[in-house]
Each structure stands twice: as C-alpha cells, then as structure tokens.
Amino acid sequence: MIITEYMENGSLDAFLRKNDGRFTVIQLVGILRGIASGMKYLSDMSYVHRDLAARNILVNSNLVCKVSDFGMSRVLEDDPEAAYTTRGGKIPIRWTAPEAIAYRKFTSASDVWSYGVVMWEVMSYGERPYWDMSNQDVIKAIDEGYRLPPPMDCPVALHQLMLDCWQRERADRPKFGQIVNMLDKLIRNPNTLKRTGGETAVRPSTTLLEPGSPEAASSSVGTVEDWLQAIGMEKYRDNFTAAGYTSPEAVVHMTQDCCRPSQKGSFSPRL
Structure with missing residues (x-):
C-alpha cells in the first residue's frame, strides 16, 4: 500500500x-x-x-x-x-x-x-x-x-x-x-x-500535408462545412457547394477574384 x-x-x-x-x-x-x-x-x-x-x-x-x-x-x-x-x-x-x-x-x-x-x-x-x-x-x-x-x-x-x-x-x-x-x-x-489564434480545435483531415504549405492551413479541418463553421460562415455552406468548392483543398486555391457578392447581397463563390 x-x-x-x-x-x-x-x-x-x-x-x-x-x-x-x-x-x-x-x-x-x-x-x-x-x-x-x-x-x-x-x-x-x-x-x-x-x-x-x-x-x-x-x-x-x-x-x-x-x-x-x-x-x-x-x-x-x-x-x-x-x-x-x-x-x-x-x-x-x-x-x-x-x-x-x-x-x-x-x-x-x-x-x-x-x-x-x-x-x-x-x-x-x-x-x-x-x-x-x-x-x-x-x-x-x-x-x-x-x-x-x-x-x-x-x-x-x-x-x-x-x-x-x-x-x-x-x-x-x-x-x-x-x-x-x-x-x-x-x-x-x-x-x-490575450492574443489567441482564433482557431478551434477541429480534427485533421485524413490527408496530412507538409506543415507550412498553403494546403496545410486547411488540413486541420476535415470538411468545407467544418472550415466554414470554424470561421463563423456556416450560413454560406450551400453557396460553396453550388459553386463546386466541396473540399478544403479547393477552398485553399480560391482568390479574391474568385468571389463576389451575389445580387441579393450574400456571399457567393465564383468559379
């Protein structure tokens, strides 16, 4: 004992x-x-x-x-x-x-x-x-x-x-x-x-990428839906799906030119 x-x-x-x-x-x-x-x-x-x-x-x-x-x-x-x-x-x-x-x-x-x-x-x-x-x-x-x-x-x-x-x-x-x-x-x-990274502890995707690469920024999130939720933009999930952005890797390669406001004033990715 x-x-x-x-x-x-x-x-x-x-x-x-x-x-x-x-x-x-x-x-x-x-x-x-x-x-x-x-x-x-x-x-x-x-x-x-x-x-x-x-x-x-x-x-x-x-x-x-x-x-x-x-x-x-x-x-x-x-x-x-x-x-x-x-x-x-x-x-x-x-x-x-x-x-x-x-x-x-x-x-x-x-x-x-x-x-x-x-x-x-x-x-x-x-x-x-x-x-x-x-x-x-x-x-x-x-x-x-x-x-x-x-x-x-x-x-x-x-x-x-x-x-x-x-x-x-x-x-x-x-x-x-x-x-x-x-x-x-x-x-x-x-x-x-006081300074935080503003990131949530979301699980990694099954594809693990080299640290430091642009793709690695999205590899900590399993799906586009997880990523949108992590940055407070989950209401735009259908917009991303309709535009063909169905994987974190596709989102990584988006640029400002890829996106524009829709006619109704909501965010809409542009192919």
Whole structure:
C-alpha cells in the first residue's frame, strides 16, 4: 500500500471535463505551472516519468496540481485504443514522444513531449488528444509533421510552447526548468496571454500535408462545412457547394477574384 496526500478534486482529466469553461486563462496557466514544477523536481533528480498525462495529475481544493502515476492501468482497461502494445509493454501513444515509440528511448526530453500534450489537454478542458484517430494514424501523422492545433481560445504563446515541446529532435525541446520560467513570465505579464489564434480545435483531415504549405492551413479541418463553421460562415455552406468548392483543398486555391457578392447581397463563390 501507499499513502498519499488527499487531493479533493481527483484526477485532472475528469476534473477539467466536469468544469469545462469555468476557469480563467491565468488559472489554467497556474495549473500548468504546478505540473511543470513537479516535473522539474523529478527531472532534477534524474527520474523519468514515462506516463505523464492529465489522468496522472491530482488536483486539490485550491487547484494545486501534483504529479502522480497510477492512472494508466485503469485507462488502458477502459479504452483499448489508449495504448499500443509492443514487445516491451504498453505505450500510451497519444502522449509519447516519437523516439520513445520507435526505440523505447525514454528521457526527460520524452517527458517534455508528454507535457506538451498535457498542456493541450488542460487548454481544451480534457478533450481526447488526436480525437478518434487510431494509434497508427497518430504515429503516421506525427511522423509526417502534423501537430495538434491550438484549442479554442488558447493563447498563441501557450500553443507555441506546446509546439516547442513537440520538436522532432529531443535536444531542441525545452527543459522543465525553462518551461517553469516561461510560464512564470506569462503569469507576471498577463497581457501576453490575450492574443489567441482564433482557431478551434477541429480534427485533421485524413490527408496530412507538409506543415507550412498553403494546403496545410486547411488540413486541420476535415470538411468545407467544418472550415466554414470554424470561421463563423456556416450560413454560406450551400453557396460553396453550388459553386463546386466541396473540399478544403479547393477552398485553399480560391482568390479574391474568385468571389463576389451575389445580387441579393450574400456571399457567393465564383468559379
């Protein structure tokens, strides 16, 4: 048996889902700072966690978060898609760095990758990373350069920190001490948290494109309808369909010359 501190609010993933949308950005950053501080403590002592995820974070009544390690077996039993079985055991694919999946190379740097996914979980209030993509699709997507888009209303600075944690080369990822310092700066300067990307956390299409290309901008949206909804223009769905714009790839290549107001004053794509 093991005796641990009583944490009134239980595991972080369930707590976030129960309280969707109820916290300020500063409160969420405070949660992230606590987790990073705990991981800094472990990494400074040369411990590698290997299963850092919101399910393994405990929350007390004051929103103080502490790192634990008891949830994986429960989640794997309840959700067979949560892990990928190898000869070396089960790996929680959605939270695991590429080198740990491919070569079972677990280090503090692979924990940093996992921390980036925890950040995404916190800012999306416990949404499932990579949605309903299969394990193999997640592995393939990551290998081709895909990274999770910012959750709704996520500050740009926080999503950039996530992307830093998801650098392909582990040496390029920040250390936990650096992450704590970055979060401290954001907390001291809350204005830096006001700028958001204005993007919603919509799932990627099955075709994953090279990051940075014009097509990649639309690849995070599965359908034209999803894209229109994401930018608040869902009422023009029939206009796009009638004009033949039925795929995100077709929309990407639209220009200002392709579009004009219709005679009734509503938007209408021009072929």
